Amino acid sequence: MRTTRREFLRMTAGTAIGSLAATHVVGAAKGGKRPNVLLILVDDLGNRSLSCFGATVPTPNIDKLAAGGMVFRNAHAAPMCAPTRDEMFTGLSRARFAGRPGAETPFFTNRLAKLGYATGMAGKWFVGSTFDPPARGFGESLVLVNGYRYWAPDVMVFGSGGMMKELNQPKVTGRLNEWQIPLDGGTPHRATRPADRYGEDVSTDFLCGFLDRHAAAAKAGRPFFAYYSSKLTHVPHSPTPDGDPKAIAIYKSAFAANHDRNLKGLREAVQAESHKQGVRITNRTYRNAGLRYLDKMVGRLLAKLRELGLERDTLVIFTSDNGNSAVDPLPEGATRLPGRKGDCREGGTRIPLILSWPGTIKPDSTCDDMVHVQDFGPTLLELTGADAPAKALCDGVSFAPQLLGKPGTPREYFVGYGAHESIWLERIQAELGKPGLKPYRLVWVHGRRFKLYNDGRFYDLKTDLAEAHRILPGKGTPEAEAARRKYQAILNGLKRSEA
Numbered sequence: 001m002r003t004t005r006r007e008f009l010r011m012t013a014g015t016a017i018g019s020l021a022a023t024h025v026v027g028a029a030k031g032g033k034r035p036n037v038l039l040i041l042v043d044d045l046g047n048r049s050l051s052c053f054g055a056t057v058p059t060p061n062i063d064k065l066a067a068g069g070m071v072f073r074n075a076h077a078a079p080m081c082a083p084t085r086d087e088m089f090t091g092l093s094r095a096r097f098a099g100r101p102g103a104e105t106p107f108f109t110n111r112l113a114k115l116g117y118a119t120g121m122a123g124k125w126f127v128g129s130t131f132d133p134p135a136r137g138f139g140e141s142l143v144l145v146n147g148y149r150y151w152a153p154d155v156m157v158f159g160s161g162g163m164m165k166e167l168n169q170p171k172v173t174g175r176l177n178e179w180q181i182p183l184d185g186g187t188p189h190r191a192t193r194p195a196d197r198y199g200e201d202v203s204t205d206f207l208c209g210f211l212d213r214h215a216a217a218a219k220a221g222r223p224f225f226a227y228y229s230s231k232l233t234h235v236p237h238s239p240t241p242d243g244d245p246k247a248i249a250i251y252k253s254a255f256a257a258n259h260d261r262n263l264k265g266l267r268e269a270v271q272a273e274s275h276k277q278g279v280r281i282t283n284r285t286y287r288n289a290g291l292r293y294l295d296k297m298v299g300r301l302l303a304k305l306r307e308l309g310l311e312r313d314t315l316v317i318f319t320s321d322n323g324n325s326a327v328d329p330l331p332e333g334a335t336r337l338p339g340r341k342g343d344c345r346e347g348g349t350r351i352p353l354i355l356s357w358p359g360t361i362k363p364d365s366t367c368d369d370m371v372h373v374q375d376f377g378p379t380l381l382e383l384t385g386a387d388a389p390a391k392a393l394c395d396g397v398s399f400a401p402q403l404l405g406k407p408g409t410p411r412e413y414f415v416g417y418g419a420h421e422s423i424w425l426e427r428i429q430a431e432l433g434k435p436g437l438k439p440y441r442l443v444w445v446h447g448r449r450f451k452l453y454n455d456g457r458f459y460d461l462k463t464d465l466a467e468a469h470r471i472l473p474g475k476g477t478p479e480a481e482a483a484r485r486k487y488q489a490i491l492n493g494l495k496r497s498e499a
Contacts, residue, residue, distance in 0.1 A: 034115075034384045035357060036223045036314040038305070039376075040298060041088075043081060043124065043234040044341055045320035046328035047350040049291060057288045057329045061299035062354070065318055069356025070365045070403060076414060076446070077373045079341060079348030081234075081321040083418030085127035088373040089136070091396040095417040095443045095494055100129040108377030109137030111386055112225050118217065120210040122203035123229035125178050132172040133158050138227075142206040144199050145181045145191050147263055148231055150238045151248075152256035153199035154191040156181060162209040167192050179261045195256040198241050200232060204297045208304045215308040223313075223384075228301060232294040236266060237286035240293035246279045288329055311358055315383065318354040319373070323347050338466040342420035344444060344453075345467055349416065355403060367402050369410035370448060375399055413447040413487070415494060428455075431470070443494070445487035450480060452487035 049055050052063035052071075077084040083094040089107040094100075105128070113119050120140040125131060133141035139159050146154040157167040170188050181191040194202065207228055214224045238255075239247045254269040274281045298318070305311045325347030326340035339347030353371065355361060374396040382400040395415060401408030421439040429437045443454045451467070452458045459467045460480060471480055 034223050037225045038316045039227045040318045041229050042320045044324045046324040048328045055329045057291045059295040061295045065356050066354045068363045069361050072353040072367050074370045075353035076349045077351045078418035079322050080418045084321040091377040091394040093395045093415040095415050103130045107136050113137040118214045118224040121227035122206040124231050131176045131178040145178045147261050151252040152195045163206050211304050232290045237283045240289050315357040320351040323350045342423035344419035372414045416444045450483040454491050
């Protein structure tokens with residue numbers, strides 16, 4: 001089925017950023033006052049990893065956030081962290097790009113900064129092909145670089161007006177590799193390693209300072225966008241500051257002495273020292289402890305909003321960068337979504353999504369509309385009253401109306417990308433009876449009921465969520481075959497758009 005470019009853009013673009021009736025939505029919320037925004041993005045947290053969703057690890061602060069706001073029960077991301085971040089900030093499916101989006105592709109934070117928002121972030125970067133937070137719309141940032149260093153983190157600071165401002169980096173020229181930032185040497189850009197600090201504490205301290213500095217301006221009409229990008233609960237799991245002091249000392253020393261971007265040798269160093277001292281090391285315990293500590297950091301940020309009198313003027317978003325159903329801390333025998341991180345199935349793409357805005361979003365409410373991280377930019381820009389930039393292309397669809405109790409225009413599907421071949425290839429080889437099948441670029445259209453891959457596999461998710469029984473061409477119901485044709489046209493158009 002041939003699709004014209006105009007038809008393709010109509011089918012896949014959804015809406016240009018901010019092109020919905022933004023002033024009407026803002027007018028319905030707070031009498032037109034633009035909200036502050038606190039976005040909390042967690043690493044590798046499955047859709048049921050919170051105690052409010054049945055998990056066994058208590059997360060009281062996040063549970064309270066859910067009780068006071070809206071829970072989206074059909075929220076999706078890419079199945080890996082990098083494509084999710086790219087999609088979240090650009091509003092575009094990663095399937096549109098041959099690699100990662102470059103500097104020519106704007107982030108929604110660039111738009112917010114132009115609208116007068118004070119913008120700040122702390123934590124993990126790992127978004128786009130350009131490591132340059134100021135160029136991406138962040139006025140102040142503290143980035144934890146050189147991999148997943150929980151203790152003795154490597155820190156880079158840009159534009160800080162408070163904490164660690166003495167470490168502010170010069171303007172970025174050329175290309176920086178956030179995984180290989182030197183601690184010393186002749187380069188003008190370098191990281192600093194506070195050997196006795198825990199990275200999540202450093203990030204949260206920085207953001208709390210950012211909120212303190214911008215509270216008065218926010219009350220006077222210049223709102224802020226604050227982004228906490230946590231590295232919890234990604235590996236390598238380690239004790240938090242609330243853990244055993246002996247284990248903390250072992251990990252702190254091992255992290256401080258390790259200079260490899262992939263932390264090669266860290267486990268061996270920890271094992272050797274723990275054996276020498278007779279200290280028990282348990283990764284599963286540490287992952288759950290990390291989840292509890294994440295909740296503690298969220299609690300600190302929410303408490304800071306209350307302390308500053310900004311709680312009712314701030315939209316808080318809590319979510320994860322991919323699904324990870326296989327490791328959700330659920331009771332024995334609990335039902336899990338099929339798949340895990342890296343998988344193109346539900347367990348890899350379904351994420352927790354909570355939004356709270358006291359006095360505006362109805363507490364203890366839920367929404368079953370399909371949403372995606374691609375929708376965050378359009379939603380935030382609609383709530384801030386932004387005009388649509390000329391000729392903007394966006395795969396995201398604003399769900400701002402749903403936040404205000406209106407029906408909105410729920411998306412019918414999303415174009416997915418980013419599954420890891422180490423997870424899906426062997427399963428597909430077995431399903432197709434092709435043991436020699438080589439890795440290839442996997443893209444899919446995930447609808448409300450049906451799902452089509454660019455390799456031709458087609459499933460009815462209503463009856464086959466595990467994607468174990470593909471529907472062969474011409475063998476589905478009329479509804480299924482109509483969906484197959486529609487989704488194939490979308491995939492065909494997407495391919496031509498990249499040429």
